[in-house]
Amino acid sequence: MTTPWHPDEDDARAIAVGSGILGTGGGGNPYLAYLRLRELLRRGARPQVIDVDDVPEDALVCGIGGMGAPTVGVERIAQGWEHSRAVDDLAAYAGSPIDYVASGEIGGGNAFAPLIVAAQSGRRAVDADGMGRAFPELQMSTFMMGGGPAVPGALHDPHGNSVIFHAAPDARWVERVGRAATVAMGGNASLALPLMSGARLRQCAIRRTLSLARAIGSAVLEARARHASTTEAVFGVVPDGRLLFEGKVVDVLRRTTGGFARGSLRLEGGGRALEIDFQNEYLIAREGGEVRVCVPDLICLVAQDTGEPVTTEVLRYGLRVAVLALPAPLELKRPEALAVVGPRAFGYEVDFAPLPGELLRTWRP
């Protein structure tokens, strides 16, 4: 059992940087989510973060985050209460209070979803998530693996629409129907899903990832202040990480389609070139046609000077970036997980050749 903590404004700023790096380009813009939490903190909210083991086994907990293309999330700002309303809707459906919330994905703005809910409603945020990074589709969450049901869940939009996912053959169907509903709702909405017991959360959660995001962000911000290497700062927290490339964005192809931001980019630097494909998140990096890193390992773009994460919706020509490669958490390298988050799940006919080590090696409780 660890001591609960109460994120302050500095923690929030650090989480924005760390979750942006772990977001591998997706997960929603972390800066907007950070501003929302900061505003709640300034009004006196005191959200509490607790460890997975502090959630009672028979308590109800749900995943929480946004569904939709990050490009839409930036242009169409949420009202602010959607995450909490989605949890309220799911609790009303369940007929029982939901006192605990965990991020569906720690990557990007979705890291803040449980903190915002905790700040607004007094629920507690759990220091864990279902991806250890960000992924574009629902079935890619460990919350849905190992026989865990994808339903029930609630989708709540800024207009006040709310639908409950009552039954589904599997998580892919919830992804498909939920994505279509999200597009009809205007392109983004808040998703509280799945509803779990504390016992189930212990089986499926990737632990301490909110703490990890904060630690990565703190290290980057501190190094930036000292004019030290922000890249080395990340590797101080994730010692198995490595620097893959440094260079300039020379080409970006991006379109927002079917509720996703899809595309590719090309980097050049030091006489080399790196090409990266993305679907909300950076999926695969190739050099001279050869795969250097691919999902579920993390491909993280950061601004070369500041270490600030570069998400797929702000990519543009001329940005100077460093590309970090971080090995995936152990939970994503199991055969069951690779079937849904490995390169073939994204249509790439390559085998997953994992980077050595793992994201949370020095962070396991």
Add this chain to the structure above:
Amino acid sequence: MTTPWHPDEDDARAIAVGSGILGTGGGGNPYLAYLRLRELLRRGARPQVIDVDDVPEDALVCGIGGMGAPTVGVERIAQGWEHSRAVDDLAAYAGSPIDYVASGEIGGGNAFAPLIVAAQSGRRAVDADGMGRAFPELQMSTFMMGGGPAVPGALHDPHGNSVIFHAAPDARWVERVGRAATVAMGGNASLALPLMSGARLRQCAIRRTLSLARAIGSAVLEARARHASTTEAVFGVVPDGRLLFEGKVVDVLRRTTGGFARGSLRLEGGGRALEIDFQNEYLIAREGGEVRVCVPDLICLVAQDTGEPVTTEVLRYGLRVAVLALPAPLELKRPEALAVVGPRAFGYEVDFAPLPGELLRTWRP
């Protein structure tokens, strides 16, 4: 209070014809729905139809029918239990039994939805519906008018997906989100919506329309057997109806798009030509550019020889048809209703010039 009745195979055949005529081209293929009910009757089911006034004021009742394009409904046959499962889902959500079901629209195959549910689950079918005909969109139901909420409701598909509509700003939003979910589900699904009290049903239902469909169908089948005019037979039941046109289908433009079958057709006969637009249902009939009949009045195509209804998904070149014009039920001619079912609601810049009389003039209790 009227005596409850138990539809037999003859009633079912009559309802298929009558609901097909009232469907004004849409509402789902009535013959497929008829076959499903006939099979249940042959296995010993004894569905009961009761009057609106026989539903206790505090009992729960819901609308029931299919959502999606009729063109899809013909090619992708439902499993058969979807309607009952949708009602089960809604009852589970409500935490109370739903013992009564009413057709969302009496037109087309949807007339059979409450009978199939009654045959499968022992619930009672109410002799009423929300349209007195068929319309392409949800907000066009009297169940949603006069301040009646569109939610909650349940959408259940043949794969076993089920979503609950928990909250919505209005019925148009449920239509929009539900239509997108239906398309993601493969193009058709069963919709149990809205959940109402018996007291609310008394306010908003169009009454005795299942009896009306049976009476129209019986009259047509009897006339057909006697080689008498099937058109005159319809007018025996709906004395305010009239024969608008007789002729041959010489052109059909139809596409299945966005969950609808949309298009237009041209008829020629006796030196005249009639043009009709449709969106699942026949909406507007013009002769020489002049509007002859338009929504909410009913434009009904029947085969010239047999009086069998011709739905928009079976339209083809060369069919010889009679076009009947039946005045809409009173409930659809109120200003509040015309705002959602009048010609302007479908994008036609014309005023509604009602046919004299009304559909149910001789059928009001």
